Amino acid sequence: MLAAVYHGQRDVRVQEWPDPPPPAAGEIQLRVLQASICGTDVDEFTSGPHLIPLTTAHPASGHAGPLVLGHEMVGRVVAVGAEVTGFTTGDVVVPGSGVSCGTCRWCRAGRTNLCAAYYTVGLHVDGGLAERVNVPARISRSIGDCPADAAIMAQPLAVALHAVRGTGAEPGTKVAVIGLGGIGSLVVAACTARGIETIGVDVSAARLKVAERSGCSLLIDASRQDAVTAIRRATGGDGADIIIETSGVPQGLETAMKAVSRGGHIRLVGLHRDPSPLNLTRLVLDEIRMSTSKVHICDQDLPEALALLTEHPQITATSLDAVIGLEDVVPAGLMRMAAGAAAGKVVVKP
Structure with missing residues (x-):
């Protein structure tokens, strides 16, 4: 064969x-x-x-x-x-x-x-x-x-659904998805089907278009604007309640760390091959939860x-x-x- x-x-x-x-x-x-x-x-x-x-x-x-x-x-x-x-x-x-x-x-x-x-x-x-x-x-x-x-x-x-389920996201939750490739766009689609609005972040205009078709309510082109500023502006300055990181690149994790709200939740889905520094002090002082999805x-x-x-x-x-x-x-x-x-x-x- x-x-x-x-x-x-x-x-x-x-x-x-x-x-x-x-x-x-x-x-x-x-x-x-x-x-x-x-x-x-x-x-x-x-x-x-x-x-x-x-x-x-x-x-x-x-x-x-x-x-x-x-x-x-x-x-x-x-x-x-x-x-x-x-x-x-x-x-x-x-x-x-x-x-x-x-x-x-x-x-x-x-x-x-x-x-x-x-x-x-x-x-x-x-x-x-x-x-x-x-x-x-x-x-x-x-x-x-x-x-x-x-x-x-x-x-x-199914991978996307497993990632979303682990966040406990519900309609009204402020959710951002960083990385809108194959899994990221399906995370958006899974959220949309459950009545959950999403903010989508990527550097690719083509992938942002896919996320828009999948129901993403706000698109952020990180190659043209500061994603952290845009997410915080869209959430009244608080930051996203939940950030699902699917890109697997250090910049994606850095954006998640800076754009998540106090008491928020970062869910890692992308595989990070490169070392990624974490601000552990902020995780503790702002009681930010970090979890992974396999x-x-x-x-x-x-x-x-x-x-x-x-x-x-x-x-x-x-x-x-x-x-x-x-x-x-x-x-x-x-x-x-x-x-x-x-x-x-x-x-x-x-």
Whole structure:
């Protein structure tokens, strides 16, 4: 089969790759209908490997060496392994990205995204930027009444919903979203669907346009104006009650620290590779809460994402930048996203 295979930094090859074996017990095999490229994939491409186990076997998945990228996908079931219930050939499903053991103390507490043996499809084992892929049935959900073209946003939307849920945001809360890429724009869409107004901050005019279409009530172009001043002006001088930081760059965290209100909440979603200084004194004296958000909890966030996309399928169209073929993953996908030229999600149709 044809697949987009990660071999190292700036080295992703669309090549012939072995078909996945028949699904093992508890697995289903999907013919991939659509997959999309995540910012994490771009990060691995431009400066990795950070998460991909090229030389040493991953402790949970056991994989080492080149692997097929892709942890956001929609597929049709073409084979079912032993001990699988609830799925049959022909079903269209969305898998969650993270695989958890189900038995460790974090899994027993419902925090499967913190599983002691956690690994990610498309980062620690072959993923969905290919014609076929095997995934655990327990992390997969039928798309139900959700249109297949809309369901491609279910996994990243689940990430956004997990981030928003952890803030306790409600209508009337002053929320700012810093970084309006793939996840940031979906955070805006998730807030909009819940009746929560947002302030969006980015340096890209194209991404700001996507956030506007997603329902953002105030847009701040940080390349043209001081974002801290603009956020404080928009909130009567108090600052935002909640700031969701998805950019993963030091400037984003610095803006969040200066623009959050007393007693406010900063939620970190973006992965910060570079050192980021924190004003711990202000955190203490103004009782500012800082929390982090990792991926999603499959049982909770993925069904909610599919329900939201069923009710609001326009979220996908709003968040979409381009649909490309698998052969164009590097030039029209990874490289274009790395250059900041993509305004939303890039979807791949194998």
